Amino acid sequence: MIEILNLTKVYGDKTAVDDISFDVRPGVVTGFLGPNGAGKSTTMRMVLGLDRPTSGRALVNGRPYVDAVAPMATLGALLDAKAVDKARSARNHLLAIGASIGIGKNRVDAVLDAVGLTEVAHHAAGGFSLGMGQRLGIAGALLADPQVLMLDEPVNGLDLDGIQWIRGLLVELAAEGRTVLLSSHLMSEMQLVADHLVVIGRGRILADTSMHEFIEASSTDTVLVTSPDAGRLAPLLAAEGVTLTSHEAGRFEVRGLEAAAIGDVAAEHGLRLHQLAPVEASLETAYLELTRDAVEYAGTTASTDKAA
Numbered sequence: 092m093i094e095i096l097n098l099t100k101v102y103g104d105k106t107a108v109d110d111i112s113f114d115v116r117p118g119v120v121t122g123f124l125g126p127n128g129a130g131k132s133t134t135m136r137m138v139l140g141l142d143r144p145t146s147g148r149a150l151v152n153g154r155p156y157v158d159a160v161a162p163m164a165t166l167g168a169l170l171d172a173k174a175v176d177k178a179r180s181a182r183n184h185l186l187a188i189g190a191s192i193g194i195g196k197n198r199v200d201a202v203l204d205a206v207g208l209t210e211v212a213h214h215a216a217g218g219f220s221l222g223m224g225q226r227l228g229i230a231g232a233l234l235a236d237p238q239v240l241m242l243d244e245p246v247n248g249l250d251l252d253g254i255q256w257i258r259g260l261l262v263e264l265a266a267e268g269r270t271v272l273l274s275s276h277l278m279s280e281m282q283l284v285a286d287h288l289v290v291i292g293r294g295r296i297l298a299d300t301s302m303h304e305f306i307e308a309s310s311t312d313t314v315l316v317t318s319p320d321a322g323r324l325a326p327l328l329a330a331e332g333v334t335l336t337s338h339e340a341g342r343f344e345v346r347g348l349e350a351a352a353i354g355d356v357a358a359e360h361g362l363r364l365h366q367l368a369p370v371e372a373s374l375e376t377a378y379l380e381l382t383r384d385a386v387e388y389a390g391t392t393a394s395t396d397k398a399a
Contacts, residue, residue: 092114092115092116092117092151092152092153092239092270093114093115093138093149093150093151093166093239093241093270093272094114094115094148094149094150094151094153095111095112095113095114095115095134095138095147095149096112096147096148096149096150097110097111097112097146097147097148098110098111098112098134098137098144098146098147098148098149099111099144099145099146099147100130100133100134100137100142100144100145101145106294107130107133107294108130108133108134108137108144108294109130109293109294109295110146110147110295111130111134111147111291111294111295111296112147112296113289113296113299115239115270115271115272115289116270116287117238117268117269117270118265118266118268118269118270119265119271119286119287120261120262120265120271120273120284120285120286120287121270121271121272121273121285121286121287121288121289122273122274122275122281122284122285122287122288122289122302123135123272123273123274123289123291124274124275124281124288124289124290124291124378125290125291125292125297125382125385126292126382126385126386128293129291129292129293129294129382129385130291130293130294131243131274131291132170132243132274134149134291135168135170135241135243135272135274136170137149138151138156138166138241139156139166139168139170139241140155140156140157151165151166151239152165152238152239161192161235163188163192163234163235163237164192164235164236164237164238165237165238165239166237166238166239166240166241167231167232167233167234167235167237167239167240167241168232168240168241168242168243169225169228169229169231169232169241169242169243169245170241170243171228171243172221172224172225172227172228172247173224174228175216175224175227175228176216177215177216177217178215178216178217179215179216180212180213180214180215180216181203181208181211181212181213181214181216181219181227181230182199182200182203182212182213184216184227184231185199185202185203185227185230185231185234186199188231188234189234192234192235194234194235198234198236199234200212202230202233202234203230205230205233206226206227206229206230206233207226207253207256208223208226208227208230211223220248221247221248222248222249222250222253224248225245225246225247225248225249225253226249226253228245229242229245229257229260237269238268238269238270239269239270239271239272240261240264240269240270240271240272241272242261242271242272242273242274243274244274244275244276245257245273245275246275246277246280254280258280258283258284261273261284262284265286273285278373278374278375278378279374279375281374282302282306282373282374282375285302286301286302287300287301287302288300288301288302288305290305290378290381290382292381292382292384292385292386293385297381297382297385298381302374305374305377306372306373306374306377307372308377309372309376309377309380309381310372311346311370311372312346312347312349312369313344313345313346313369313370314344314345314346314348314349314350314353314367314368314369314370315342315343315344315366315367315368315369315370316342316343316344316345316353316364316366316367317341317342317364317365317366318341318357318362318363318364318365318366319341319363319365320357320362320363321340321341321342321343323360323362324356324357324360324362325337325343327356327360327362328345328348328353328356331347331348331352331356332347333345333346333347333348334346334347341365344370350367350368350369353367354367
């Protein structure tokens with residue numbers, strides 16, 4: 092279990108993490124979400140003792156990680172897959188780590204096989220693709236068979252097969268009763284694998300809830316309408332007091348009226364409908380809605396730049 096207790100980190104006049112508290116429980120995959128600069132990486136570094144908190148505490152199984160008797164067997168982490176000696180082979184990289192904690196070649200070979208790197212185990216890590224480097228980083232996190240896993244963007248660079256593999260691995264680890272904290276910007280993958288969510292923005296907790304509750308809270312009963320008579324249908328629906336959002340000619344979204352009621356309005360006025368499709372709520376839409384005002388590094392579109 093990971094416990095974050097009133098954790099704060101200040102760099103000069105910048106508060107990166109602002110008095111946050113949450114638990115990462117065993118037996119579930121907890122997704123850790125937030126825009127760039129929200130404080131996710133700083134929080135994870137404080138859990139590992141790589142950054143010292145300004146105030147508050149981070150505990151792993153009831154004690155600071157730096158006080159663990161066997162740290163790597165307590166928590167396995169992947170924060171930066173590039174943090175390897177590029178001249179070493181994948182196997183020698185893991186053997187070197189294993190030698191420092193009393194783990195031998197049999198476990199190293201087993202982990203290499205588990206992450207799919209057996210065939211390239213003797214290749215220099217510096218020649219690995221991004222996805223292969225991620226697999227090696229995950230192998231390092233798993234090496235001491237820890238009860239707690241903390242992974243930052245583990246699917247970066249993985250192909251479809253690799254993404255499916257890591258998805259299955261995380262679910263399997265949680266099913267074994269382990270604690271899993273996963274940070275990722277891939278909302279579709281997070282929605283498939285995470286049971287619980289902690290969302291952070293500008294250093295503060297924005298949400299700490301189950302995946303189901305988080306998505307359901309943003310459900311808007313929106314219906315996508317496609318009609319060659321959209322120009323006539325839209326004003327009729329607007330008169331019903333609903334919200335309309337136009338995407339392109341002949342297509343718009345209606346919020347506040349069910350598909351059947353929209354169909355009745357169209358039929359009453361002899362207007363054609365080509366599509367009435369309820370828009371399913373998703374993690375991506377719920378996340379964007381929640382963090383809209385918490386994005387620190389917001390870009391502009393090319394058209395906006397030109398207009399300026």
